[in-house]
Amino acid sequence: MKKIIILCCFIVSTAVFSQNTVSVSSPNGELTVHVLVKEGKPMYSVSYKGAIVLENSPLGLITNEGDFSTNMNFVSSTTAKVDETYNQIKIKQSTVNYQANTLNCLFTGVKERKVSILFQVSNNNIAFRYELPAWGDTKVCVISEEKTAYKFASSTTTFLSSMMRPMTGFARTAPSYESGYEADLPLDKTKSSEGYVFPGLFHLGDKAWVLLSETGVSSLYTASHLSKFKDGLFTVEYPNPKQNNGFGSSGAQISLPGVTPWRTITVGETLKPIVETTIPFDVVKPLYKASQEYKMGRGSWSWIVWQDNSMNYEDQIKYIDLAAAMKFEYILIDAWWDDRIGYEKMKELIQYAKSKNVEVFLWYNSNGTVNDAFQTPLNKMNTSIARKNEMKWLKEAGVKGLKVDFFGGDKQETMKLYEDILSDANDYGLMIIFHGATLPRGWEKMYPNYVGSEAVIASEMLIFSQDVREKEAFFASLHPFIRNAVGSMEFGGVLLNKYLNKGNQKGQERLTTDAFQLATAVLFQNPIQMFGLTPNNLQDVPAFELDFLKDVPTTWDETVFIDGYPGKYSVIARRNGKKWYVVGVNAEKTAKVLKLKLPMLAGQTITMYNDKADKETYTTTVKVSKKGELSITIQPNGGFVLTN
Structure with missing residues (x-):
């Protein structure tokens, strides 16, 4: 890992755009977060290319020092910009330039105590967290519940994996994030009593794909997951108290000032921003230096x-x-x-x-x-x-x-x-x-x-x-x-x-x-x-x-989405140095013929590994057109590899 090359973060003017609503958009202007207080409840919504992706959804925390999800007042907001480049060999892209516009919203609640919510909006990605200052002589806080929620249109379908019931499975070791997925399930058909693990994928028809997750969880906080679908919402939910044989709090104990982990939302018209996102790493920092160089x-x-x-x-x-x-x-x-x-x-x-x-x-x-x-x-x-x-x-x-x-x-x-x-x-x-x-x-x-x-x-x-x-x-x-x-x-x-x-x-x-x-x-x-x-x-x-x-x-220098639909087939490309690997798998019952767009291999003669109709794997060379197009057939339960 190399050190941060560029970091630019500065405070700009207060951003109040209409009554009690403030907004911040991505650098390209396509993704926008709107924050408001409605009847004392802080809320946010998300729009992408003018279409609503998340409807007004609750925000807030419940702590041993008070409930900061109701009877809240909006005070002010500030905006800023982040421009940071980092190198990381262990993820899907080795060099990342993260650019985002930020909005920090300040609220007051119980006993006039202040709570901020910091939003960072990059192209196709939103990350936000709660920031709690010291409240006078109060320097510690227990957060027992989070009211952060996600309200999707009723026509949305889901791609989710159930949270496992605690103290079940082999030697009572659950939950271990080893449940399967159900694909394209309507919201009202999701039935898991324990909720769903992060990340969760949502399809809003022609509007967007949305991936929800969290990042930046360390020893200073609990990990969370999505609740079951209730009252039109998925909510950030803390661990079931029965985990660890019932020992230990399910909430988080933090010192003040303190912050929560980041909630992340990735949005795209296609699945390309979902596959290629680096938001889990964009908003976190190394916690210590490597004692030596580690070899992958x-x-x-x-x-x-x-x-x-x-x-x-x-x-x-x-x-x-x-x-x-x-x-x-x-x-x-x-x-x-x-x-x-x-x-x-x-x-x-x-x-x-x-x-x-x-x-x-x-x-x-x-x-x-x-x-x-x-x-x-x-x-x-x-x-x-x-x-x-x-x-x-x-x-x-x-x-x-x-x-x-x-x-x-x-x-x-x-x-x-x-x-x-x-x-x-x-x-x-x-x-x-x-x-x-x-x-x-x-x-x-x-x-x-x-x-x-x-x-x-x-x-x-x-x-x-x-x-x-x-x-x-x-x-x-x-x-x-x-x-x-x-x-x-x-x-x-x-x-x-x-x-x-x-x-x-x-x-x-x-x-x-x-x-x-x-x-x-x-x-x-x-x-x-x-x-x-x-x-x-x-x-x-x-x-x-x-x-x-x-x-x-x-390890990879670049990852590119090529084609696919979750649960049916997937085609992606990864680059190591100058060498590209394009791979695909087919989960459907019949052979699938795809016309792939591969501009990175345009005009090249490349090696292909593929399956015959009888499932025998073979290798040969193929020529990608000068336009970067190649037709390929994937057998059911089969796959292919292309490499230059």
């Missing part, structure tokens, strides 16, 4: 297909050799390694891996008190003393990163655990992947050693669930528009066994093609990718597929 890359991973029985010295040697043969940078050694391999033998494995130019990630259980997850190493990450002792050994042994699992909650104390693990790990030069975890909220920029989170129905459920195998293409076609649009997604994919087990003879049959799997290596964005290859793939997979994976990057 790919890895092998025995557990995903060979499961628990592979956690032995001999099988890990095979997977180190697999990583070396594939020119992968890493191997992930999963649960039970401490018991079945042991600390001393692990040192030998790490040295063997180093001799093959392969570095090691080790798995850890985050749990100590909040659920019943029993896999070891256990009780090593949940307390400061144990964690630092363990990380000291890890650094001395030469480990480069950890995968920490089984968090199951969004309360502020859990956010503190995430941050403590990241901060301590940076002191010891360790990268962190989170599994069984919440959505990352700007963490790629906030924490320099953070390299990904699951927070999705990931590859392990392809092993365990026939239903997920049948919906693999459906979910994959959604992720670029929803989950992966706002943060890195550690999916653990690219499974090339025909059957997803060690024997590869019968059992859990993979229903997607090899070309589909190759496409997801690019479609799913995460700066460190642990792929699901197995040692037998070196002999039973076509050489051209392996050659592709030997060279595919995991």
Whole structure:
């Protein structure tokens, strides 16, 4: 990560445009936020290209110092401009110039106490947060509820994933953001009693697409989600008190002056601004400096297909050799390694891996008190003393990163655990992947050693669930528009066994093609990718597929939306240096013929990986027209890759 190059933020004149309504628009004038007070209630609305996207929607907080959602008075507003350029290799675009117009609205409420709401509006994106000053001698505050809401037109359809009920699922580890999605569901058909995880995608017909999320959640606040649809609204909702076995507050305790996380709204006529948005990172800052330069890359991973029985010295040697043969940078050694391999033998494995130019990630259980997850190493990450002792050994042994699992909650104390693990790990030069975890909220920029989170129905459920195998293409076609649009997604994919087990003879049959799997290596964005290859793939997979994976990057300089509709198909392009990768997947029941517009490849002869009608994957070269157009057919449950 490089330092901020440009930062320009200055106060301009008060902006009151009509009665009690103030407004701020994006630099291009197309996206506008209107803020008003109606009968003592602060509200906002959003318009895009003159059309209403969000109708008057409530704002406000309820705290132990008073209710700041009613009996509020508008005082004043100030405007400013932000112009900032930053570099970040772990997201979808390596260099970002963020330009926004801001509006800071000051209100008074209980006991004449002041509360501000800061809006930053860039082209296609809105970010806003509450800012609380010190109230005289009152220097602390507990925020128990947030009234921020989103009111859509009744004809809106939704693309949402349900929040999991607390203390359910494997070993009572839920919620872990591992529910499926329902696509194009009318507002009044959304029925989840627990609400819906961020991000949520909404389609307003011909008017707009809207993506809602939040960013900037650290140890200083709780994470939130969308409530169930009630009284015509989705509301920002704090964690269910039953999370963490009922222990800990579901609200947020902050010092004053203090701020909330950012609420983000991305708006576009098409899905292009949704796929390409960088708003989760535009409005956050790094919280500490990297202790060293961290290297991104790919890895092998025995557990995903060979499961628990592979956690032995001999099988890990095979997977180190697999990583070396594939020119992968890493191997992930999963649960039970401490018991079945042991600390001393692990040192030998790490040295063997180093001799093959392969570095090691080790798995850890985050749990100590909040659920019943029993896999070891256990009780090593949940307390400061144990964690630092363990990380000291890890650094001395030469480990480069950890995968920490089984968090199951969004309360502020859990956010503190995430941050403590990241901060301590940076002191010891360790990268962190989170599994069984919440959505990352700007963490790629906030924490320099953070390299990904699951927070999705990931590859392990392809092993365990026939239903997920049948919906693999459906979910994959959604992720670029929803989950992966706002943060890195550690999916653990690219499974090339025909059957997803060690024997590869019968059992859990993979229903997607090899070309589909190759496409997801690019479609799913995460700066460190642990792929699901197995040692037998070196002999039973076509050489051209392996050659592709030997060279595919995991970091990107640019990401471009090409075509697609969530739940049906998706086509995106990513660039690493001068090399472009255009990939697509098809979730529909029949072959899909697309005429793609690829100006970045105009006039070039490129390599294509695609499927025949019988689902056999092949490679060939094709010529893109001088106009940058190319027709391509994607088979059902299939995919393609184009690269120059």
